Amino acid sequence: MAITYKDAGVDIDAGNDLVDRIKPLAKATMRPEVLGGIGGFAALCSLPTKYQEPILVCGTDGVGTKLKSALATGRHATIGIDLVAMCVNDVLVTGAEPLFFLDYFATGKLDVTTAASVIGGIAEGCRQAGCALVGGETAELPGLYHGTDYDLAGFCVGVVERRAIRPRSDLAKGDVVIGLPSAGLHSNGHSLARKVVLETLGLAWDATPAELGGATVADELLRPTIIYAPAFRALEGIPWKAAAHITGGGLVENPPRFLEGDELAVELDPSTWTVPGIFTLLARACVAPMELRRTFNMGLGMIIAVSPHDVAAALAALAPSGGRVVGQLVPRGAGASSRYVGE
DSSP states (O other): OOOOTGGGTOOHHHHHHHHHHHHHHHHTTOOTTEESOTTSSSOEEOOOTTOSSEEEEEEEEEOTTHHHHHHHHTOOSSHHHHHHHHHHHHHHTTTOEEEEEEEEEEESSOOHHHHHHHHHHHHHHHHHHTOEEEEEEEEEOTTTSOTTOEEEEEEEEEEEEGGGOSSOTTOOTTOEEEEEEOOSSTTSSHHHHHIIIIIISOOOTTOOOGGGTTOOHHHHHTOOOOOOHHHHHHTTTSOOOEEEEOOTTHHHHSGGGGOOSSSEEEEEOGGGSOOOHHHHHHHHTTOOHHHHHTTSOTTEEEEEEEOGGGHHHHHHHHGGGTOEEEEEEEEOTTSOSEEETTO
16 A cells, blocks of 8 residues: 555645635735735745835744643644744844744644644734734654644844934933833743742642732733834834843843943833732742843833933833833943842
8 A cells, every 4th residue: 555645644735724724814914015925935025115225134033831831721822922022022122123924833743723723823923013924834743743742933024224223322321211011921931930830839720829810820821922013113203222122031131132332231120110920929939039030021021221301202102012111221330231229
């Protein structure tokens, strides 16, 4: 009897079925610059005509251990939003407008329903970000992944006017730091969070510890990452100076990434924002304060530096996104480049 590709664990028909199911999802995200649609060998996209000297900005990322929570709970509808957010938010801090997005979905055995749910989340993330889902790759790799387990990677391209690239070179002492709230863990530090919540505390997925305000453990660990594109669109016309996406490295390593040299430090005042309950829960389990701060966002998903003269306008523009003053730029001296008030 003839041996087929399906006998080896790869179902071509399932792959074709998935493509048919995601075509309308991708179509709903299209921008006028995109030429063609899903299904070709490559995607084509022109540059927006409003740019005089356009510079392309590229970002790639994954979702990490958060995938294990999606797989364990069977909740796949929002993990794609996380994928888009992790790429788009990095592109935004350069001042760029997200233009298009591609994904890579790899699995041991393709479950079309699960994959369609994941890619539906990717399409929703692209809708929130204002970028087009122009294509991607679905790989069925039975010799590499176990069963229907899957992995995700994403790639985003944005465009920015050369003269508008951030960070600007005029960052100065006294510049004000505005913070945008996170939704919780976002997509970083999940290896530690899962170990503490599921193993150290021994909580079940449907447990509702008091710190989570009625949410279950599953709700909290899978709460999607905020996409900050609407906030940056609201800042159009306001000359913000720099921004940092608070991802791996937390509030210790990310804020200084927009500083050049060793003259300035980012000083944050933790009394100015609300720390989500998940971090209080992790602290209760004896995760040290510095370990929390250098692993998690602690409630700030994005920080933006502005001149004191532009604070009022920036706060008004960012009010729908929950923007608030959380710190300032100070002389670094002998201290760390990122620190809390009083340290």
